[in-house]
Amino acid sequence: MTHVKLTMAQALNQALRDAMRADETVLMFGEDVGALGGVFRITDGLTAEFGEDRCFDTPLAESGIVGMAVGLAMNGMRPVVEMQFDAFGYPAFEQVVSHVAKMRNRTRGKVRLPIVIRTPYAGGIGGVEHHCDSSESYYAHTPGLTVVAPATVADAYTLLRRAIEFPDPVIFLEPKKLYWAKEEVDLTEDQPGIGQAVVRREGADATLIAYGPTVPVAMEAAHVAAAEGRQLQVVDLRSLVPFDDEAVCAAVRSTGRAVVVAEASGFASVSSEIVARVTERCFHSLAAPIRRVTGFDIPYPPPMLERYHLPSVDRILDAVDDLQWEDS
Amino acid sequence: MTHVKLTMAQALNQALRDAMRADETVLMFGEDVGALGGVFRITDGLTAEFGEDRCFDTPLAESGIVGMAVGLAMNGMRPVVEMQFDAFGYPAFEQVVSHVAKMRNRTRGKVRLPIVIRTPYAGGIGGVEHHCDSSESYYAHTPGLTVVAPATVADAYTLLRRAIEFPDPVIFLEPKKLYWAKEEVDLTEDQPGIGQAVVRREGADATLIAYGPTVPVAMEAAHVAAAEGRQLQVVDLRSLVPFDDEAVCAAVRSTGRAVVVAEASGFASVSSEIVARVTERCFHSLAAPIRRVTGFDIPYPPPMLERYHLPSVDRILDAVDDLQWEDS
């Protein structure tokens, strides 16, 4: 197949379309995903192609949406649901934590829930309150969930296809600010699967560990650092749960220094976990403590102030500068 | 005042009683907290003493309970609510994250919410599914919440009084398995406030960092270790947010080795945060990476299997043994 130029939004739409073509038990539903095609148009045209039974609007109630997905999955379907924005996934929290995450374990594997919960994720789009939350840590902390966040157009396609094929529930986080990022991609090309991190850029001096919306920022930082003579390696986690300990530790050991870059507030978060587990495993390879560049421990700011909150190239480079180079 | 022998349940009851006597805007409500006195009897006798307007049962709906508390607090009250078990707090998650945590910030400090959300917390009581969750990481990760967990009878009293007097919302986690722990206490004695950790036992060889239900286990481990000739220091965090960086770092620096002990699953949790932040701050004082003894990354087990999940004295001592003593 030839390469095509697609936005991440288009790649996600294509993934849904291809998944629905491949398997008629795949259903897509949620708020405004039918005629409107979703507020971000990720489900554009699906109702037209697959009919009302396959892609449909529900009443406005997130617990109902996720709970109904549980029931549909129990009875042979593969539901993909959309939470309109990640803060609007909170009403479904009980269903996610007490059922989606636990049903397989509860029933000794008898009831499997191949559910995908798609969520426009994180900030950087000037959204008003409740429209830019980063909720991955809530989900990553909940045993039983698989948590995935693509950062490239190709990964958006691949990971969503894999998530839909996955036998267990997947929280699928779509970085909002990357929806319109365009890339030349070959959708038939095989990409690493769920659970595998990839090194997006090689570099011997320090490792930047990022996922979702912060991957391009980390790449940009590495680019700028290179101009200043410092070679930064960039790891894109792709999957938070399962976590690719092997790849991440190999990367960090190769440089001995690392900065974790994430948009979410840092306290008790996925980024804390990365620091903790990499330090536990690579302590004697570390020349300096692993630094974090994350959102502050504050609610997501109003549009006019969001740039102060978001991990920036400068902030990443400052953190890299802080890696006690004099010690090495 | 003379010393009295009280269980933690009694101390909590006394704290509520004294708070309600001291301030008539303090209200206590939730499920079964009236005539029954709560399933753990923490609110025993409050309706009898203060009347139906001050301590009352609500309809069975946790989002409603927390949401109503928000409104009551907006209009001059100091609501204390009980979530019957911590897994039953999940239906209120949206109210907690989107309102309780954010209202003060949203309104530039105009609307303050002096709400206490009391939650019987964690396991070790042989409870069936959904009755033994440890949900502190969800709350600690949410900016705007203060998160407190007493481990002693005296602290249960003091911290609950302080939480009720606190001008901002507090998540108050009551270790279920310690409800019936009896101690000789003097309730008039001043205890450190919210935000202060305390060293419960001195020891020069390594530091155990614990909170809530794991404090007694850590104390027991230190006791056993002493018999084997190793002096373990025990830090009781008391408050997860704010976090007492100063005290914890001072403790860890004094020993150069640390183990974090918590019941919750470890991944992306408060214990990850402790490892991350202490390592960031004390890297060059550490002789070994900080180890964690936490619950596994699984749903809380059924009663007959819980002992395999819970941090035990042996597991703590194994972790201490693992602190690369040969390096030092």
Added chain:
Amino acid sequence: MTTVEERLLPSAEPVQLIDQNGVRHEHPQYRLPADEVLVDGYAQLVKGRRINDQAGALVRQGRLAVYPSSHGQEACQVAATMVLREDDWLFPTYRDTVSIISRGVDPIETLTLLRGDWHSGYDPYEHKVAPQATPLATQLVHAVGVAHAARLKGEDTVVMALCGDGGTSEGDFHEALNFAAVFKAPVVFFIQNNEYAISVPLARQTVAPSLAHKGIGYGVPGERADGNDLAGLLAVLGQAVAKARAGEGPQLVEAHTYRVQAHTNADDATRYRNEAEVTPWLERDPIKRLDAYLSEQGLLDDNAKQAAESAAEQAADELRVGLMEDVSPDPADLFRYLHTTQTSQIKEQAAFLQDELAREEA
């Protein structure tokens, strides 16, 4: 008032076909079930009662961690399954042990949750019984999903979703009824209004004219029945199931019954209600009245009663014997079922525990 309202609002009084004295009453809308159905139902009630009481005893003997009994609510328990076909689904709560067993699920597997060796002990697909739900009302939305999937597959399966009076206050109750109505999902929402949610009486749960009145707000027909009258329940639930199967969408049925015992053995009901309140309900017992009616009609002789009782006794024996067996669940199970493919994290943790246990043994 229009016909819409007449169609959706419940009967003025709970439907009752046999009263507490065993006297039969005619009802303009509902017919008495056939004699053999009632005789069979009687045997099931007797067995249900015996299971409830045996389970209570087993708690006292330390063989079960806890048991929320449906003593006094057996008519609801039994009716809920009697009206179902084999390919229909049942969504029970923690109180519905008798319902589950009467659906055919192995009693010991049913009690796994309350014995504490695992969260749920039976295969939900074997008898189409969902795991018992503890978080209130959460199972109702699942029921809608299962029913909707059946509809999509062109099956005429019906889902019976059980819920308590307290559970109706939860947001999920609302969302489930609304979703079911909008999608015309074949669900019968069956509320066992036993007047209490632990210590909280119905009057503090709602001030609605009845719980069945909640249906109209979703466009769902609501009906109510005497929850201690098996005949009335079979008639009302049977009709609800038939309507749902016929494509008329979800149905809401409220049974007026009473929680005769405490919430569970761990509860102390004397803290919040008087014996005086309980006594009249003992008179309304579901077994007593059916016994009276059937005996009066000559449908139940001493032999038949004897047979019912010995069947019940046998069920109780099985329970006792089964639960007297000590079980020791495998700690490795903690890691076995969480994911289809274990993550490296879970593998490590499983290995850690295995190693720890090996060292302990050594």
Added chain:
Amino acid sequence: MTTVEERLLPSAEPVQLIDQNGVRHEHPQYRLPADEVLVDGYAQLVKGRRINDQAGALVRQGRLAVYPSSHGQEACQVAATMVLREDDWLFPTYRDTVSIISRGVDPIETLTLLRGDWHSGYDPYEHKVAPQATPLATQLVHAVGVAHAARLKGEDTVVMALCGDGGTSEGDFHEALNFAAVFKAPVVFFIQNNEYAISVPLARQTVAPSLAHKGIGYGVPGERADGNDLAGLLAVLGQAVAKARAGEGPQLVEAHTYRVQAHTNADDATRYRNEAEVTPWLERDPIKRLDAYLSEQGLLDDNAKQAAESAAEQAADELRVGLMEDVSPDPADLFRYLHTTQTSQIKEQAAFLQDELAREEA
């Protein structure tokens, strides 16, 4: 049917006192508001419309991030505040900018949220207006709490809680109505049924006979009114407020109106509805009909209309001028309001940012 049902179910048709042609209709239960009230209301409608349209223009000029307009729903917006006393409370949603401004809140402070310099710009206590709620239906439970606190303090305050048709599907709607009913909290739940929740039409939101029919399931009287008839709304809402104030507990009012424009400027309504559906609603415009009625009655002459229009123009001017001013919120505010006493963590982070900014400037 019993009196309970008659008391709790809504009128057979939405209450309408002035029809779309400006013709007055008698109603057995509701009286036309006084002339001067209607004349005042007219001026407020004109102003509300002008604010809506001005705000829309300011989005196009990049001065507001987004604006969910209540164009066409101004009668609801204005009626909701006209029936309140100064010490009553208003709980608005993101769509209720006009309601908030008509309550007396500074327009620029009101638009702070949508301009994007802070989450909410006004002091909720100044005019007793809660911050606009974005997460749907969540504000309704807060309203119950505020009302219950008032009752505990012995005040006779009433709380007007606004909600959309879509919002009624959320669990919090259910919990709010039930709590209010059980606690007899003086809340008027006012649903602006504008037929859409973004792209989802009412028929996919619920199949209930009406949203006002949801009241009876909580024991709350439900009523419905023509949402484009200011007179009818004032009568119905006025009565609801009076009842709530008198201690009769919560009231539910549904207004039948229509979202004439897209959900927000960011929405494309052509994807899910035809112009043909919109046109008849333009005929039902709330301003046009009140104009016709008042003019016909000789209550509104050219002078009065002129005055209303120039007052509206002035309000629009203030909006324009106010929003043309560039604001640059202080980054330190990010850390200023979260806690009464900053934690050491927040202090560190504030210092970090301050240092970063200082270095940038240097």
